Amino acid sequence: MRMITFFIAAFILIGLSVYNHKIDAADALSKYGSRGNEVRQIQQRLKQWGYYSGSVDGIYGVQTKKAVIYFQKKNGLTADGIAGPATLRAMGISSSTSNGSAGSGYSDSDINLLARLISAESRGEVYEGQVAVGAVILNRVEHPSFPDTIAGVAYQPGAFTAITDGQINQPVAESSKRAAKDALNGWDPSGGAIYYYNPDKTSNKWIRTRPVIKRIGSHLFCK
CATH class of the missing domain: 1.10.10.2520 (Cell wall hydrolase SleB, domain 1)
Structure with missing residues (x-):
């Protein structure tokens, strides 16, 4: 009986771990309702390029979502209003889940963007x-x-x-x-x-x- 209880508890813990991982992965995407420095960077970039006219306040609201969709449409990305990895790369922003920056002082996203532009x-x-x-x-x-x-x-x-x-x-x-x-x-x-x-x-x-x-x-x- 104790062995059965142990396996049940282990199964529950594994399930919770997978569930929490999925939540963490979803939270890593900047989207409507998100807050923080990554959102602020998104707003700064979009404002600089003329896609966004709101405040750079780090709050992913309706205006920010609309600006992201506008940017995505203009750059051949999936226009879902979510700043996922592909959209962040296109903006030259390193995701909080990335492996860090290159030794040159530029992020991996910067280097990839430079290579893409050179190629094109x-x-x-x-x-x-x-x-x-x-x-x-x-x-x-x-x-x-x-x-x-x-x-x-x-x-x-x-x-x-x-x-x-x-x-x-x-x-x-x-x-x-x-x-x-x-x-x-x-x-x-x-x-x-x-x-x-x-x-x-x-x-x-x-x-x-x-x-x-x-x-x-x-x-x-x-x-």
């Missing part, structure tokens, strides 16, 4: 050109005229065609992952550029007025 913007370019695109993004992070995060630079309205046409969501080339790491480690083939463009494809008259530093592959890199 320089697919088919020589390797040096891929690193140069990554360097331009990082140069913007350091420049006073641009947002001071990789995600802020990436999702600045109208900054990159890969964001608006959905190329950012395509599979990432392995070379772009290496290029992201090389750029983060300080290699800047662009010569300090903060702009680049393909002269055979762009119709933007303003970008053609920028002083050209060098050409790598199909891209001109400019100040």
